[in-house]
Amino acid sequence: MTSNEPTALLQAMTRRRFLRWLLYSAAAASTCGVVAFAWMKRSPLDQVAVPVGQQSLSAAEYHLFRRAAAVLLPTEGRVFAPLAQIPVLENIDSMLALLAPAVRDELSIGLALFDHGALVSGWHGKRFVDLNNAQALDYFDRWATGNTIQRTLATVVKKMVYVAYWRDANTWPAIEFDGPVSDRWGLASLGNAPLPTDQEKRS
Amino acid sequence: MRIVTVPRDGVPVTDARAVASDAALGKQFSVQADVVVVGSGAGGSVVAYEMAKAGRKVLILEAGRYQPSANFTEHLGDTMTQIYTDQAGQINTTGDVIFVEGKCVGGSTVIGACVMQKPADAVLNRWASEYGLPDLAADKLAPTFDLVGEWQGVHVNEAHEINSTAHKVIQGCERMGYSWKPVQRNVKRCALTGHCLAGCPSDRKMSALVTHLPWATAHGARIFADTHVTRVLMKSGRATGVEAVVRDPDTGHIVSNMRVDASVVVVAGGSIQTPLLLQRSQVPDKSGQLGRNLAVQPFTQVIGKFKEPLYGFRGALVGVQVDEFVESHGYQFISGLAEPEQLMVQSEQGAGDEHIEYMKSYKHMAGLNVFALDEGRGTVEWKGGLLDGGKEIKWSPSRSEFNNIVHSTSLAARILFSAGAERVWLPTFQKLHADNVFDLDEQLKQVDYGINGIYTFRMNTFNSHGSARMGVDEYTSVVNPNGEVHGVSGLYVADASIIPEPMAVAPQWTVQVLAKYVSDKIQSRASSHFVS
Structure with a gap:
């Protein structure tokens, strides 16, 4: 044994103790983080039942789009068709049911990310579905100018809600869009075009 | 005989x-x-x-279904569900470009805008x-x-086939000194319904x-x-x-x-x-x-808002084309304002009150559709087995294609401003609009090429080849x-x-x-x- 060995042993023990302390601390912090995240990611809406008969929307997605529609389309007190009278969620459900399975799976992940993104993005500490109107609107606006993923997800949610609303003919009078006119105008069908004649001479 | x-x-x-x-x-x-x-x-x-x-x-x-003309409802959403490939959701792998295609007897000729x-x-x-x-x-x-x-009765649009949107484009071109001309279409006695993209129930469009x-x-x-x-x-x-x-x-x-x-x-x-x-x-x-x-001919739509109501969605869907830049740059612009539903897909309208205000302006809007020439670098590939496989479409703009889209969008916006637009909305994933031509370039500078140009401009393609x-x-x-x-x-x-x-x-x-x-x-x- 050399004179340096006790010091080295002590140093090693200290280092081991330090590493153990570090490990325990990290584990405790992680556990706290996971517990906090798990606590924050819960929403009172998780306990709220959704109408039966959804073809494609999960319960979480239903609540997400319901919240998004309320924020994106403040029709109350305006000339626009009241949101409650337009089957926005039913239309979204129908659209999603038509997606290819692979695309639908990716969309599910994206929607979950959009919902849970509010836990961290903006430090709201709660999911998008639990944000108040001003926070939710701000969330949309910030994501619309955020990074590529944020822009994409904000766009997807907005696009689906808006398409689902504006595809309904009851929304058109407010913007004076005429909608289908052929029947109203009594347009007669001209039928098939006559068979070409004399074509070979010129071709 | x-x-x-x-x-x-x-x-x-x-x-x-x-x-x-x-x-x-x-x-x-x-x-x-x-x-x-x-x-x-x-x-x-x-x-x-x-x-x-x-x-x-x-x-x-x-592969598609047979939809007799008599069954066309002039409702774009229903039509897309029935006779567009993937319900108008045929997309590239990055999901930011829609490849629009008819899937029905008659194919894309049934859902096209008659442009010849x-x-x-x-x-x-x-x-x-x-x-x-x-x-x-x-x-x-x-x-x-x-x-x-x-x-197919291809003819140059006559005066009654030039709607108010097209007139604004003409006005802008005249002020800018750009060449324009009426579009040629394959339509017989057009009834000016404006619903070309949903099929023509009265058989005036000379589709297959x-x-x-x-x-x-x-x-x-x-x-x-x-x-x-x-x-x-x-x-x-x-x-x-x-x-x-x-x-x-x-x-x-x-x-x-x-x-x-x-x-x-x-x-x-x-x-x-x-x-x-x-x-x-x-x-x-x-x-x-x-x-x-x-080649995809990336398509974007620039929307201008004018002081007076235009009802630009009425009349023939497409009226005039701006052909000033076809030979020099490979861009062309065609007048036309989308139906509300399609507008939601093609432009960014903000959220909440901002969206409501945007839609209140619908009757004041004119649309100018931008088609840019690309380099033909896209790919289509079948992945997997004969029956259980799927398609993979790849296309994202190169930096030069991206610059072309920026430039062509800028030109389209200038045409609308020259016609008197009070505001122009840009076809980007970011929420961008300009209220005058001086503001326009600053706004466009915010569109960064980013990761391979994906999720920058809201693009469709009607003309891939x-x-x-x-x-x-x-x-x-x-x-x-x-x-x-x-x-x-x-x-x-x-x-x-x-x-x-x-x-x-x-x-x-x-x-x-x-x-x-x-x-x-x-x-x-x-x-x-x-x-x-």
Whole structure:
């Protein structure tokens, strides 16, 4: 044994103790983080039942789009068709049911990310579905100018809600869009075009 | 002398329901034909007509459903669900570009905006000289362009077909000194409903549904709808027919399996479906170009808001085109304002009150549609097994293509400002608008190329082409100058896939002309293809 060995042993023990302390601390912090995240990611809406008969929307997605529609389309007190009278969620459900399975799976992940993104993005500490109107609107606006993923997800949610609303003919009078006119105008069908004649001479 | 009569309305079609109820066909059946045509759109319908007229026994197989004109509702959402490929959700792998395509009897001709444009003579002459395709020279094809155009009532928009949106574009161009002209369309006595993209219920649009398909069936051709061709059959370097499945269009369930034995197979599924079918069929591809060189003509829509109400959604959907930059830059602009639903897809409207204000302005809006020339770097690839595989479409703008889109968008916005627009919304994923021309460039600077240009501009493509290009050399092209796949006798392609390079105009007219050209080539080789 050399004179340096006790010091080295002590140093090693200290280092081991330090590493153990570090490990325990990290584990405790992680556990706290996971517990906090798990606590924050819960929403009172998780306990709220959704109408039966959804073809494609999960319960979480239903609540997400319901919240998004309320924020994106403040029709109350305006000339626009009241949101409650337009089957926005039913239309979204129908659209999603038509997606290819692979695309639908990716969309599910994206929607979950959009919902849970509010836990961290903006430090709201709660999911998008639990944000108040001003926070939710701000969330949309910030994501619309955020990074590529944020822009994409904000766009997807907005696009689906808006398409689902504006595809309904009851929304058109407010913007004076005429909608289908052929029947109203009594347009007669001209039928098939006559068979070409004399074509070979010129071709 | 045989009397050929065309029915007044509709086309005789055998669909999945008819197959299911025909006990004689059962779960598996086969049909014999001289020519089987895969796809019933711009290219397939012309080939079918030409071949049937020449006395060939023709079978047309269409993957989409048959939607008679009388069933069109002028409701875009419903129409997209019924007769657009993937319910108008056919997208690239990054999910930011929609490849719009008709999936019905008549194909994209049914849902198009009737725009009929010829490539410039210089373009056709370049195909002739640089690609070794002398028969495609401008003077050689001119009579066919005239003939095909005349059959479909192609005409220059008259004054009553220029709506208020188009008038704003004219005004802007006049002030900027840009060249413009009325669009040519294939429509007969247009009723100015503005619902072209949802099909024409009064049969004024001269789609294949009211022209080449009824003409072909009048000459004896037979059409199967709901029939998806899984692969081309080949033996000893020769096409011998196809295998297909007939599916219920509502449930997707297979109703029957079909086999067609034919002397000639003509694939005309368009620039996306055609390469996929040829790849599934494992046709020889010495060039490695099958499914490559896909040109997309990225399309964006710039919206301007004017002080006075325009009701720009009324009248003929497309009125005028700005042709100032076609030859110099490869851009063209076409007037047209989308229906509300489509507007939601094409532009960013903000959220909440901002969206409400945006939609309140709808009747004050004019739209200018921007089509930019791209470099043809897109790819289409079939991944996986014959029945359980799927398509993969790849296209994202290169930096120079991205710069072109920025530039063309800027020009379109300037035209609208020159016409008096108070605000212009930019077709970006970011929420961007400009209230004057000085603000415009600052706004556009915010659109960063980012990661390969994805999720920058909100782009669609209506005009993709070039994914099975024509050429002399089997090591650089997919089909030969006759339109026949290199190395497979009797297998032809007659659609936008064979266009040899990216072009800057709407391709329908060119596709129809090329389809007639391919038909003539098949006929010229009749003795080697047909027994009788």
